[in-house]
Amino acid sequence: MDYKLVCTKCGQEQGDTRFRCKKCGAILEVEYKYAKLSPRSVFKKNKKGLARYINLFPIKKLATLGEGGTSLRRILPKSIPDVDILLKLEMENPTKTFKDRGSAVEISRALELHAKTVCCASTGNMGLSVAHYAKRFGIRAVIFISKSASKAKIAKIRAQGARIAYVNGDFNSAQKGAEMFAGKGLAFMCGDYHFRKEGQKSVIYEIAEQTKGRMPDYLFVPIGAGTNFAGIYKGLLELKRYKVIRKIPRMVAVQSEMCAPLVNAYRNNKRIEHVTPRTAADAIAVGYPSFGFEVLEAIKGTKGSAVGVSDDALKDAVRMLEEYGVCSELGGGTGFAGFLRMYNEDEKAFKGKKVAIIITGNNEGRFT
Template sequence: MQHYLDPRTSQTWTLDAPRWCGDARQPLLLTGRAGIAPADIVTAERSIWRYAAAFPWMPKAPISMGEGRTPLIERAIPGGTALLKCEWFMPTGSFKDRGASVMLSLLRDQGVTSVLEDSSGNGGAAVSAYAAAGGMAATIFVPASTSPAKTVQSRAAGAAIELIPGSRQDCADAALAKSAEIFYASHNWHPFFLEGTKTLAYELWEDLGFAAPDHVIVPCGAGSNVLGCWLGFGELKRAKQIARLPRIWAAQPAHCGPIARAALGLPAQDARPTIAEGTAIAQPLRLPECLHALEESEGGAVLLEEEEIAAASLSLARSGVYVEPTCAQAAAAFGKLREAGKIGAAETAVVVLTGTGLKSTPRYAEMLGVAL
């Protein structure tokens, strides 16, 4: 039987009650488990729930809108040929739907009817939409400085938007204070969100004929895709479905890259504004766990300058792949890793593209010098 786990102290809690953190407000994972075999996949299910046997519990009725099963396309990009995992093919336009589906399905089973999230971007949109699909109420805290356009998707789903004065950290602090009144279904905190993101690993394994790629390059903010890949491929390795983990690479903007800087042995820096705003997380909760995942997989991290992220965004767009600059940085990282000799020409490399460029129209307008 699995439990909630504090990976830093090994303390555990049972899964029968809603919980988003440890008693000392520490981030949690789940105790380890072996993965599944091809025969365990529910092939008739076109969503992440085809891998339900890999979850520690099965909800009475999953909250699902067909998330997952995203295209994996081979494409020549600067640096060589890579496999692009098109995660924007999701109901709300980003990879966050994987985690929202699993997290909110569990919470609804546990009797939670109202949830709180703090996010001005894809996390808030995903929680709002899946809460609506599951008949749950959602409140989303966003910084007061957030562009009104960024909250329209959440508002349209019926979420209550509360504007919080101050910085992004002030917004997170306000959500922590409010968590005494509304259950905090944070995509950064709740361990079952990672149970959803780990399906990326299972899906890549299935996409590649039940084999692991040599490399996976992911845009990294708080690290949910780093940890999701590490968890999922780790389970598959324990189940003897793969021989080794793929090397996981975290792509972060030089303007705000605390995980990458730590992985590269560089001193910390104050955060600055970046066009890769979806990964601009100055104080990632699971920094030690992310570093462990990168080290155990024998991967690492890449820091990208603003010009490199912009160039990758436009290069992808001009090949027909229109994604957020936030995730285009993974393509930029691929080129740098190839140039550095860390990815061989004959090796299989997956570049994870996490969100649609339709959410970044103002950024593209800036890059193109177009007035809106």
């Protein structure tokens, strides 16, 4: 669909290769000129995976490796009667995480702009996904990553032929490194920016299709940089705009208490402040979420919430998922842990409700 890139803060229109506003430095938004589409023609029903949603992407042709189309599985734990629990199994994507949805759109756009090199900052999963897509479509990849990131994940990124640029410090330091590199015109910027958000929103289109428009009452999503959460909210508003759905679920953001800048801001009604990540869940070890303010907006717009969970609770949640045949890495089970916490605190609130939980991935980090 036709679009323009605008700054989320000052509204100034931006060039196609920019990843931050040239005037104020804020992140950007893909602002569509929404075409008139009937509820039935919004999705390409004869296509599979993300190709079904090309009408709602900022690209003409999708560089796909079969991402999307992941299962929505119902589980019926005896300990949680009267709640309809649906798990969205994002480890079914090509590199075993939800990141592939964003990478497909980013690499599609990079190809349209004839980019020879892409780069991104990563805690591990995004780097693997971007490196995999770049390699398959003949583009070089440079991945900026903290020296303390998961060795197993770094080895997998390297195996995709990507160049690793090690950074002292945490994910946000890696982000600064990648931004300097891309800012010099050396690469097309991938990662937690506007184009990735467009790909990530596809997960909610799928849930709308899989539930035949009977959307869940609650949606639990892990928070790292917040791109997925922000994308899902945008997708929900689009589905409502095109009358594909009537109801918007309450969105709940979940973080580890050992890295909870967003939850802290929400609970204390303060602005988001950087924290030093101390969680063992490496996939969500992001001290300052780039899309944090959009996550707070989405929570407000959906009458949602934000909740923190301990790393021990994360481990328990991942073990419980295993009982249902769902293998998740520690960060991937964050949404489920958040649901368990809220359910245990107020069972009545969830009685008779439908709850969807995004299980974001299983690209094995430190937790084995």
